[in-house]
Amino acid sequence: MGGDRAPGDVVEGAVEAHREGANLVLVGDESAIARELEARSATDIRVVHAPQVIEMGEDPAKAIRAKRQSSISICGDLVASGECSGMVSAGSTGAAVTAAVLKMGRIRGVERPAIASVIPFPGHPLVLCDSGANPECKPRHLAQFAIMGALFSRHGLGVDDPRVGLLNIGEEEGKGAALHKESYALLGAYTGRLPFLEAPAPEARESTIYRFVGNVEGYHLPIGAVDVAVTDGFTGNVVLKIVEGTAKAVVVELLSVLSSGRDARQLSELAGDFREVKRRLNPEGAGGAYLLGVKGTCVISHGSASPNAIKYAIKYATQTSTVALVDDLTRIFGRLKDAQSESAGEDAGQGGKVAADASW
Amino acid sequence: MGGDRAPGDVVEGAVEAHREGANLVLVGDESAIARELEARSATDIRVVHAPQVIEMGEDPAKAIRAKRQSSISICGDLVASGECSGMVSAGSTGAAVTAAVLKMGRIRGVERPAIASVIPFPGHPLVLCDSGANPECKPRHLAQFAIMGALFSRHGLGVDDPRVGLLNIGEEEGKGAALHKESYALLGAYTGRLPFLEAPAPEARESTIYRFVGNVEGYHLPIGAVDVAVTDGFTGNVVLKIVEGTAKAVVVELLSVLSSGRDARQLSELAGDFREVKRRLNPEGAGGAYLLGVKGTCVISHGSASPNAIKYAIKYATQTSTVALVDDLTRIFGRLKDAQSESAGEDAGQGGKVAADASW
Numbered sequence: 078m079g080g081d082r083a084p085g086d087v088v089e090g091a092v093e094a095h096r097e098g099a100n101l102v103l104v105g106d107e108s109a110i111a112r113e114l115e116a117r118s119a120t121d122i123r124v125v126h127a128p129q130v131i132e133m134g135e136d137p138a139k140a141i142r143a144k145r146q147s148s149i150s151i152c153g154d155l156v157a158s159g160e161c162s163g164m165v166s167a168g169s170t171g172a173a174v175t176a177a178v179l180k181m182g183r184i185r186g187v188e189r190p191a192i193a194s195v196i197p198f199p200g201h202p203l204v205l206c207d208s209g210a211n212p213e214c215k216p217r218h219l220a221q222f223a224i225m226g227a228l229f230s231r232h233g234l235g236v237d238d239p240r241v242g243l244l245n246i247g248e249e250e251g252k253g254a255a256l257h258k259e260s261y262a263l264l265g266a267y268t269g270r271l272p273f274l275e276a277p278a279p280e281a282r283e284s285t286i287y288r289f290v291g292n293v294e295g296y297h298l299p300i301g302a303v304d305v306a307v308t309d310g311f312t313g314n315v316v317l318k319i320v321e322g323t324a325k326a327v328v329v330e331l332l333s334v335l336s337s338g339r340d341a342r343q344l345s346e347l348a349g350d351f352r353e354v355k356r357r358l359n360p361e362g363a364g365g366a367y368l369l370g371v372k373g374t375c376v377i378s379h380g381s382a383s384p385n386a387i388k389y390a391i392k393y394a395t396q397t398s399t400v401a402l403v404d405d406l407t408r409i410f411g412r413l414k415d416a417q418s419e420s421a422g423e424d425a426g427q428g429g430k431v432a433a434d435a436s437w
Numbered sequence: 438m439g440g441d442r443a444p445g446d447v448v449e450g451a452v453e454a455h456r457e458g459a460n461l462v463l464v465g466d467e468s469a470i471a472r473e474l475e476a477r478s479a480t481d482i483r484v485v486h487a488p489q490v491i492e493m494g495e496d497p498a499k500a501i502r503a504k505r506q507s508s509i510s511i512c513g514d515l516v517a518s519g520e521c522s523g524m525v526s527a528g529s530t531g532a533a534v535t536a537a538v539l540k541m542g543r544i545r546g547v548e549r550p551a552i553a554s555v556i557p558f559p560g561h562p563l564v565l566c567d568s569g570a571n572p573e574c575k576p577r578h579l580a581q582f583a584i585m586g587a588l589f590s591r592h593g594l595g596v597d598d599p600r601v602g603l604l605n606i607g608e609e610e611g612k613g614a615a616l617h618k619e620s621y622a623l624l625g626a627y628t629g630r631l632p633f634l635e636a637p638a639p640e641a642r643e644s645t646i647y648r649f650v651g652n653v654e655g656y657h658l659p660i661g662a663v664d665v666a667v668t669d670g671f672t673g674n675v676v677l678k679i680v681e682g683t684a685k686a687v688v689v690e691l692l693s694v695l696s697s698g699r700d701a702r703q704l705s706e707l708a709g710d711f712r713e714v715k716r717r718l719n720p721e722g723a724g725g726a727y728l729l730g731v732k733g734t735c736v737i738s739h740g741s742a743s744p745n746a747i748k749y750a751i752k753y754a755t756q757t758s759t760v761a762l763v764d765d766l767t768r769i770f771g772r773l774k775d776a777q778s779e780s781a782g783e784d785a786g787q788g789g790k791v792a793a794d795a796s797w
Contacts, residue, residue, distance in 0.1 A: 134609070198683075199690040212606060212614040246572060246674040249494070254572040254671050295678025299686035311614050312672055314606040316679055318655025323558075323680050326659035327687040327718065330559040334714050335695075335707075347695075354694050358687065 078105040079168020088113035090387025137171030153180025156373040163374025177375040186410030190370030201301030208313035220263035225369040226305040227287035232402035242293030242303035438465040439528020448473035450747025497531030513540025516733040523734025546770030550730030561661030568673035580623035585729040586665040587647035592762035602653030602663035
């Protein structure tokens with residue numbers, strides 16, 4: 078029921094995904110969805126009725142608690158009960174994040190679930206994590222975002238040895254605010270061989286979760302300097318939106334310059350080329366934003382997502398690699414948590430300092 | 438002496454500005470500059486010798502204190518002594534900011550000098566303040582950035598009634614981190630008629646410093662929703678660089694799509710159009726970054742600034758409106774400081790609360 082053109086466009090995308098083999102359930106107003114399905118001769122998709130809807134302006138935490146029969150709440154319930162392995166929403170990001178965290182629950186060891194978004198820079202798709210779930214962060218949260226973003230880059234985009242950078246305002250260590258100065262060392266700690274994975278590592282490539290390349294600046298991101306950029310959710314969200322806005326503004330300006338002084342045939346050629354560029358710069362193929370760190374898959378589509386974008390989001394959510402990502406996150410954060418508990422136990426006699434060091 | 442191609446390109450730009458009437462002094466290695474001036478038959482420009490240079494990697498605060506004979510230190514001295522009204526540098530931003538703050542000094546009432554940068558979004562130049570001087574800020578700093586950015590928009594870009602927005606991750610009040618929630622009210626306080634300017638206001642238009650339009654998101658900036666976006670120096674610097682990088686990446690991608698399948702004549706036409714777009718998207722005409730809140734003009738050019746960009750920066754720094762901007766900042770922040778002192782004095786008997794409210 079979420080999204081600017083729901084339920085029509087959402088059902089349209091779902092029907093397409095279903096026809097391409099996705100196994101899905103639609104959650105929302107039963108009669109409205111049934112009408113859309115009938116119009117598309119796709120009455121074989123199961124519908125779960127949800128009488129309530131959370132509006133865009135509502136406070137997410139209050140709304141999720143108050144509206145237990147909203148479509149997003151019931152989606153969360155279906156994943157929590159094991160009936161579904163994940164959920165897709167084109168509604169309010171805040172409501173989807175809250176429903177996922179409250180209903181599915183956090184993976185053991187994950188302090189702050191984070192949103193990974195894929196920015197489709199030409200030739201260099203970039204994973205930005207966190208891109209909106211946590212406006213205020215501590216260094217140990219950024220260290221967790223690095224691990225989650227890197228695992229997403231592997232499973233979601235097929236990058237074997239992801240390069241992770243800390244988004245900063247200078248390349249040298251020691252740049253930025255206190256958050257970045259302190260995060261630098263934590264992110265670097267996971268570059269090398271991880272002690273708790275040393276033996277027996279189930280797969281060799283997992284002995285290193287990612288390669289930390291240090292600080293990266295804004296102009297490094299579009300040219301593929303890293304596969305994953307780690308940042309707090311405030312900066313990440315601003316970056317996501319300013320990139321989208323800037324790309325649009327540049328395309329519009331180019332089109333206006335190129336249109337002048339060209340004849341009809343040339344203009345029609347140009348229009349085709351611009352469609353191609355828009356397709357390349359369009360995040361639809363990437364599917365949306367991915368909430369990482371909860372016990373299940375949660376994909377959040379743009380509110381203005383087209384049927385095609387919805388189809389991609391559903392196809393992503395039903396891939397086996399997506400299920401594997403949740404398994405990997407569970408295994409790796411579980412081990413980190415174990416290592417941390419052991420270390421806190423062993424060093425209990427030495428006072429508070431070691432426990433604080435291991436606190437992340 | 439600062440910049441990737443100094444002193445050659447810097448002298449080239451200075452000579453051009455000089456020929457267009459700018460009254461300037463060159464500060465740096467006397468013999469190297471003399472050679473460049475002779476090669477351009479421009480030996481009538483005065484040179485002040487500076488035997489030391491601050492390199493890009495050096496810690497700015499230490500370097501300015503240790504190298505009193507560096508070109509940037511001597512520039513600051515020349516402004517502090519009143520011999521010059523401002524300075525222009527293409528060297529390290531950190532060194533220029535430190536030299537300006539230490540040598541010229543802060544304007545009375547300004548807590549944190551900030552960098553205003555002009556982003557040349559097509560048809561909608563945007564002032565971004567702070568864009569790099571203060572990676573960590575308090576709400577009262579953002580309130581000062583709003584006033585400084587608005588006065589810069591008036592004097593530097595000729596905007597009569599600047600619209601100011603707080604860069605945030607949602608439009609509604611209450612969005613963002615604690616910094617943004619608290620800054621929102623402070624920025625709003627200067628929207629209406631300012632009590633301390635009520636009578637006698639020297640010019641009617643100054644009774645309101647700016648119009649606060651509320652929170653703005655990343656995708657509002659390229660479409661001209663505000664004239665000034667206020668943010669902390671970390672976010673501002675990331676935005677500045679990601680916009681530059683994204684615009685470049687989109688132009689390169691478009692050129693690659695448009696080039697395929699076109700003949701030599703069409704390609705040459707295209708090349709001309711792309712030069713035009715690059716010119717429109719190029720920040721050179723805007724001159725660089727402007728440090729606001731110090732007792733004099735300080736323009737910081739890009740390290741890779743072309744002679745043309747240097748020329749614009751010098752011409753900007755020598756405009757009468759630039760001197761008027763420093764005067765206006767001095768007058769308005771002086772009045773704010775007076776109002777604050779009076780209010781603190783009057784209410785001294787009422788305990789700490791009022792003093793804290795008036796603390797900015």
